[in-house]
Amino acid sequence: MAGETILVIDDDAAVRTVLTRALMRAGYDVRTGANAAAMWEMAAGGEGDVLITDVVLPDAEAFEVLPRIRKRRPELPVIIMSARNTVMTAIRAAERGAFEYVPKPFDLAEMLDVVRRAIEQRQRGLLEREGANEAEEERLPLIGRSRAMQEIYRVIARLTQTDLSVMILGESGTGKELVARVLHDYGKRRHGPFVAINMAAIPRELIESELFGHEKGAFTGAVARHAGCFERARGGTLFLDEIGDMPMEAQTRLLRVLQEGEFTTVGGTRPIKADVRIIAATHRDLKKLIAAGQFREDLFYRLNVATVRLPPLRERLEDIPDLVAHFVEEATNEGLPRKHFTPAAIDRLKHYRWPGNVRELENIVRRILAIHAEEEIGPEIVAAELEDFAPPQSEALAGEEGDLSQLSAFAERWLQAHFARHGDDLPPPGLYQRVLREVERPLIAAALAATGGNQVKAAQLLGINRNTLRAHMKALNIDMMKLPR
Numbered sequence: 143m144a145g146e147t148i149l150v151i152d153d154d155a156a157v158r159t160v161l162t163r164a165l166m167r168a169g170y171d172v173r174t175g176a177n178a179a180a181m182w183e184m185a186a187g188g189e190g191d192v193l194i195t196d197v198v199l200p201d202a203e204a205f206e207v208l209p210r211i212r213k214r215r216p217e218l219p220v221i222i223m224s225a226r227n228t229v230m231t232a233i234r235a236a237e238r239g240a241f242e243y244v245p246k247p248f249d250l251a252e253m254l255d256v257v258r259r260a261i262e263q264r265q266r267g268l269l270e271r272e273g274a275n276e277a278e279e280e281r282l283p284l285i286g287r288s289r290a291m292q293e294i295y296r297v298i299a300r301l302t303q304t305d306l307s308v309m310i311l312g313e314s315g316t317g318k319e320l321v322a323r324v325l326h327d328y329g330k331r332r333h334g335p336f337v338a339i340n341m342a343a344i345p346r347e348l349i350e351s352e353l354f355g356h357e358k359g360a361f362t363g364a365v366a367r368h369a370g371c372f373e374r375a376r377g378g379t380l381f382l383d384e385i386g387d388m389p390m391e392a393q394t395r396l397l398r399v400l401q402e403g404e405f406t407t408v409g410g411t412r413p414i415k416a417d418v419r420i421i422a423a424t425h426r427d428l429k430k431l432i433a434a435g436q437f438r439e440d441l442f443y444r445l446n447v448a449t450v451r452l453p454p455l456r457e458r459l460e461d462i463p464d465l466v467a468h469f470v471e472e473a474t475n476e477g478l479p480r481k482h483f484t485p486a487a488i489d490r491l492k493h494y495r496w497p498g499n500v501r502e503l504e505n506i507v508r509r510i511l512a513i514h515a516e517e518e519i520g521p522e523i524v525a526a527e528l529e530d531f532a533p534p535q536s537e538a539l540a541g542e543e544g545d546l547s548q549l550s551a552f553a554e555r556w557l558q559a560h561f562a563r564h565g566d567d568l569p570p571p572g573l574y575q576r577v578l579r580e581v582e583r584p585l586i587a588a589a590l591a592a593t594g595g596n597q598v599k600a601a602q603l604l605g606i607n608r609n610t611l612r613a614h615m616k617a618l619n620i621d622m623m624k625l626p627r
């Protein structure tokens with residue numbers, strides 16, 4: 143190593159001196175400057191392999207000059223140091239593409255370490271750029287260019303620069319786990335492990351021992367010492383998936399660990415320092431769980447330091463072409479035959495509500511690639527797949543008017559799922575009335591809406607007596623004022 147030139151910009155002569163000495167001792171060349179003008183002159187002029195700069199300079203803030211420097215020298219790593227240790231400084235540093243943010247006063251050894259990493263990254267970056275140009279696009283960890291996703295990317299970019307606990311919220315299949323991995327892979331702890339634990343997938347009585355580990359003989363069946371997730375994730379990230387399903391006792395224990403920064407194994411007595419970044423995720427409404435006494439509010443606030451709220455796919459339908467292309471590409475790499483989705487097929491995919499979000503889209507694309515022989519995938523194939531394999535939901539029926547058998551097929555599927563949900567038990571009694579009510583209500587409301595609220599016409603349309611309509615409206619609590627248009 144060494145031989146590289148480090149630019150050091152600070153109006154404080156003492157900082158310049160101390161840094162210069164340390165850097166030179168480590169074998170680097172150093173050039174210093176005391177203001178933004180000097181920084182611009184050197185950096186934009188092509189000097190330096192790493193730039194270290196203070197934020198507040200006599201003639202300008204470094205942040206004002208950095209974007210222009212980055213434009214000219216995208217490969218130049220920038221290390222920001224500042225005595226203004228606010229989260230905003232860190233965020234702005236991250237936003238402007240700083241390699242690292244180092245609060246003052248800094249430890250010289252730490253600064254040298256950051257410089258070394260910056261040079262390493264720079265060399266890697268240069269090497270990668272030489273060989274793989276178009277590959278860059280494909281390696282994107284998250285697909286989608288919609289506004290909703292742009293916002294998410296900005297939040298993620300900031301969060302990768304921090305060690306804050308993050309709560310990822312979003313419906314099933316929106317990419318929560320993927321985002322957790324991105325936060326890890328591009329974050330400060332990327333060289334450490336990423337350990338995921340799913341609260342919904344582990345028997346409740348085993349969760350504490352899974353999280354914190356147990357000693358040999360701690361309980362029946364504990365035949366050997368077992369390292370828990372906290373221990374295995376040391377130096378890395380611990381992803382607590384489906385946190386809403388965590389049992390209360392485990393919540394209490396987790397909260398204590400987060401407060402105290404250390405944990406003990408089940409059956410153990412020696413406290414172990416916790417060194418993990420926590421990322422939690424759930425598709426459930428934690429506020430509701432808190433209100434119902436099923437989730438600790440204090441734990442919620444501990445975990446929810448920063449929030450990433452993933453939009454459902456139906457709110458970013460414009461991302462579907464990119465996502466389809468991505469999944470086709472992936473599947474092709476895995477050996478499935480390459481196929482082409484026609485624009486009409488893509489359009490059909492956009493007219494669907496995607497209750498299972500990106501995962502559902504991925505599954506359907508893969509199914510289509512696997513089972514259809516045609517090279518060109520048209521809208522008929524897509525429509526058939528959506529009908530056959532998508533879970534029942536009303537939007538799947540939209541646009542297919544006149545075919546009442548669809549309604550009946552829908553009811554049938556719904557009922558099958560309903561019975562399945564109750565497993566070996568039966569659903570609560572009164573099913574007949576409940577189900578009919580759910581059909582009657584939209585039916586009557588739709589008739590009233592279509593006739594502008596005219597009950598005589600609505601009764602005619604429905605083919606029932608006007609008094610019967612009135613009675614139904616009353617029983618169903620249909621409010622004339624709130625009819626859908």
Ligand SMILES: Nc1ncnc2c1ncn2[C@@H]1O[C@H](COP(=O)(O)OP(=O)(O)OP(=O)(O)O)[C@@H](O)[C@H]1O
Pocket residue numbers: 283284285286312313314315316317318319320321424425468500501504
């Ligand atoms: N933006 C995206 N770009 C590419 N692939 C995505 C994106 N979002 C989700 N996926 C893919 O969709 C699938 C589901 O994502 P993931 O498992 O992260 O969802 P989740 O929100 O954790 O779902 P669940 O709540 O059901 O656990 C994965 O295969 C993932 O790779």
Ligand SMILES: [Mg+2]
Pocket residue numbers: 318319383
């Ligand atoms: Mg998940």
